[in-house]
Amino acid sequence: MSLNGGMLMAQSDQATGTAASDIVSNVAALGRDLAQSAKLIAEVRDEEVEIGTAPKEEVWRSDKVVLYRYKAVAERKLKIPLLIVFSLVGRYTIVDLQEDRSMVRNLLKLGIDIFVIDWGSPSRADRYLTMGDYINDYLDGAIEAIKEVDNVDRVSVLGICEGGTFSLCYAALHPQNVENLILMVTPVDFHARDANEPLSHGLINLWTQNLKGEDIDEMMDVHGVMSGELMGFVFTSMNPVRNALKYNLDLLDVTDDKKKFLNFLRMEKWIADRPHHPGEVAKQWVKDLYQNNCLVVNKLLLDSQRVELPNVTMPVLNIYARDDHIIPTAMTRDLGKYIGTKDYTELELPAGHMGIFVSGKTQSVLAKSLADWLFAHDKS
Amino acid sequence: MPEANYLKMMADFWESAGKTASDAQKDLFQQFATRFAANFPLAAMPAGMAAPNKASEAFSDLLNSLMALPNAVKAATDQSNLSDKKTVELLQKIMNPQEWLSVSGYTDQSIQQLVEGPKFADIGQLESKFAALFKSWTDLRTRALEQSTIRLAAYAKAAQEFTGKLREVAKDKPLETRAQLVGLWVDVANRHLLEAQRSPEYLENQRELLRASTSFKRAQTELSDYYGEAFGIPTRGEIDDLTRMVADLKREVRADRRRRRRQGNDVAQRGNAHGSI
Numbered sequence: 001m002s003l004n005g006g007m008l009m010a011q012s013d014q015a016t017g018t019a020a021s022d023i024v025s026n027v028a029a030l031g032r033d034l035a036q037s038a039k040l041i042a043e044v045r046d047e048e049v050e051i052g053t054a055p056k057e058e059v060w061r062s063d064k065v066v067l068y069r070y071k072a073v074a075e076r077k078l079k080i081p082l083l084i085v086f087s088l089v090g091r092y093t094i095v096d097l098q099e100d101r102s103m104v105r106n107l108l109k110l111g112i113d114i115f116v117i118d119w120g121s122p123s124r125a126d127r128y129l130t131m132g133d134y135i136n137d138y139l140d141g142a143i144e145a146i147k148e149v150d151n152v153d154r155v156s157v158l159g160i161c162e163g164g165t166f167s168l169c170y171a172a173l174h175p176q177n178v179e180n181l182i183l184m185v186t187p188v189d190f191h192a193r194d195a196n197e198p199l200s201h202g203l204i205n206l207w208t209q210n211l212k213g214e215d216i217d218e219m220m221d222v223h224g225v226m227s228g229e230l231m232g233f234v235f236t237s238m239n240p241v242r243n244a245l246k247y248n249l250d251l252l253d254v255t256d257d258k259k260k261f262l263n264f265l266r267m268e269k270w271i272a273d274r275p276h277h278p279g280e281v282a283k284q285w286v287k288d289l290y291q292n293n294c295l296v297v298n299k300l301l302l303d304s305q306r307v308e309l310p311n312v313t314m315p316v317l318n319i320y321a322r323d324d325h326i327i328p329t330a331m332t333r334d335l336g337k338y339i340g341t342k343d344y345t346e347l348e349l350p351a352g353h354m355g356i357f358v359s360g361k362t363q364s365v366l367a368k369s370l371a372d373w374l375f376a377h378d379k380s
Numbered sequence: 381m382p383e384a385n386y387l388k389m390m391a392d393f394w395e396s397a398g399k400t401a402s403d404a405q406k407d408l409f410q411q412f413a414t415r416f417a418a419n420f421p422l423a424a425m426p427a428g429m430a431a432p433n434k435a436s437e438a439f440s441d442l443l444n445s446l447m448a449l450p451n452a453v454k455a456a457t458d459q460s461n462l463s464d465k466k467t468v469e470l471l472q473k474i475m476n477p478q479e480w481l482s483v484s485g486y487t488d489q490s491i492q493q494l495v496e497g498p499k500f501a502d503i504g505q506l507e508s509k510f511a512a513l514f515k516s517w518t519d520l521r522t523r524a525l526e527q528s529t530i531r532l533a534a535y536a537k538a539a540q541e542f543t544g545k546l547r548e549v550a551k552d553k554p555l556e557t558r559a560q561l562v563g564l565w566v567d568v569a570n571r572h573l574l575e576a577q578r579s580p581e582y583l584e585n586q587r588e589l590l591r592a593s594t595s596f597k598r599a600q601t602e603l604s605d606y607y608g609e610a611f612g613i614p615t616r617g618e619i620d621d622l623t624r625m626v627a628d629l630k631r632e633v634r635a636d637r638r639r640r641r642r643q644g645n646d647v648a649q650r651g652n653a654h655g656s657i
Contacts, residue, residue: 199575203578241566
């Protein structure tokens with residue numbers, strides 16, 4: 001394709017000839033903003049940009065996987081502790097990004113005892129770890145450890161995104177260990193689509209289904225991992241122009257306030273720290289789930305065990321984000337029709353995929369709704 | 381750092397990732413082909429050499445036709461009384477096609493990696509492996525250029541629509557803030573890019589680009605393994621074999637720990653049951 005640049009230029013002249021002085025004078029403050037943001041960048045040191053700072057202690061580890069327990073800040077109100085299981089795609093620190101944007105701190109204040117799994121940083125040396133290893137081994141090991149240190153028979157599990165799918169599989173395979181299951185922005189039906197969804201939604205589904213299974217096998221054989229950089233590139237491509245302007249213009253909107261600027265940098269720090277996916281996990285995730293949608297038809301095999309969703313009989317709360325372009329609501333919304341429980345609740349929040357944890361709008365709603373649901377299901 | 385430098389640093393954000401990508405890569409290709417031809421017999425040259433040239437030409441044609449845009453913006457802003465040259469520069473950068481291609485540097489990074497990788501001139505006995513590597517590189521380069529062309533075409537459509545919308549806006553009510561101006565561009569350009577990224581043409585290219593990237597990486601590994609064998613260094617395949625053995629072994633150890641833990645729990649439960657009798 002070749003466009004007539006001269007024609008385009010003429011149009012641009014016409015278009016901006018009338019409006020140019022208006023438009024350009026309206027952006028005249030830009031230079032000052034640029035100077036201000038540059039000064040802030042020069043002033044702020046990386047060590048000032050802290051994330052995931054709620055105090056916690058290590059209680060168990062296996063290989064690279066570590067289980068932490070957050071320190072209580074209020075009288076404990078529930079006997080059953082809550083385990084947070086995040087995705088392998090990003091870091092769990094998003095649930096405690098900063099003091100005033102922290103699901104963890106909000107739940108701790110409400111008297112809930114919280115554990116969290118840190119999956120660590122898988123490398124090519126971990127390429128043969130499978131979803132079975134993560135679910136039947138590491139996750140199970142963490143839950144057994146909690147049972148032991150807290151002297152309980154079961155644990156409430158809160159799974160997020162891919163961690164939600166792992167938690168759902170765990171609950172189907174080991175229902176005796178799960179008191180309550182809470183899922184957040186969790187993909188379940190990988191082929192479900194809404195007819196009128198925005199252009200930016202469901203691109204991962206489209207792109208993964210565009211590949212053949214052998215493409216994925218070959219890619220993992222050669223690279224050993226699905227790299228964090230590749231995942232970052234995929235996420236950037238889902239909103240290409242907006243993301244391209246982030247450092248040039250979004251940054252300028254926060255430079256009048258150091259606090260806002262640090263908020264911006266904390267999110268950047270979280271985004272930049274994107275772990276690799278072990279190759280075998282990536283193969284299962286893309287082929288068995290995104291391509292073949294095995295979970296909802298009870299055909300997903302983990303360590304030769306079939307994951308049967310009707311075995312999920314404990315109470316389930318499914319929280320999803322209305323504007324989630326990574327896991328569009330159609331992928332998670334109908335979980336209730338696949339699982340065995342009669343106690344199923346859905347909660348939709350006005351946010352995006354990770355905005356659900358860090359948005360100012362959801363701070364007051366998310367933890368309280370979650371805690372209220374847990375209190376309502378407390379059997380002690 | 382003086383304030384002027386801060387300003388320069390911020391303005392240069394726009395240019396840092398996408399500087400004259402097409403020219404640099406075109407030169408690179410030429411240098412590479414020349415050096416390769418000088419050192420290896422023609423029979424060893426891989427098939428499909430014309431493909432990257434063709435893709436490169438299509439890409440260059442489109443890019444060159446769009447390079448008039450920054451000047452168009454400059455001409456328009458020169459008519460205003462704006463004294464803030466940095467703002468004018470920034471606006472020009474928004475409308476610079478080279479910047480559009482720097483949105484994501486993933487593809488170009490892989491090319492850069494190749495450039496900084498093995499040198500070809502001094503190794504005479506490895507024609508076939510280098511030829512395989514070169515072939516996979518030309519395939520990768522071709523696919524990357526095809527993708528850049530698709531994205532550039534989408535940006536071109538967006539730029540046309542954007543200028544049209546600016547004209548319409550000027551008739552009614554001028555844009556009042558910088559956010560409005562940028563918001564308008566983001567809405568228009570994002571839509572065109574997303575439509576392009578859903579198109580059959582893009583999807584086919586994406587598939588082929590991924591395959592080319594994988595083939596290239598495999599050719600690199602085979603070459604490094606050749607040296608590994610020669611110098612007694614473990615090859616990628618040997619390390620992967622060891623990795624698998626360790627993974628299997630650790631899996632067994634973890635399973636054994638679980639078994640022992642459950643046995644312990646069973647004993648404890650039996651003890652409790654006796655205790656309650």
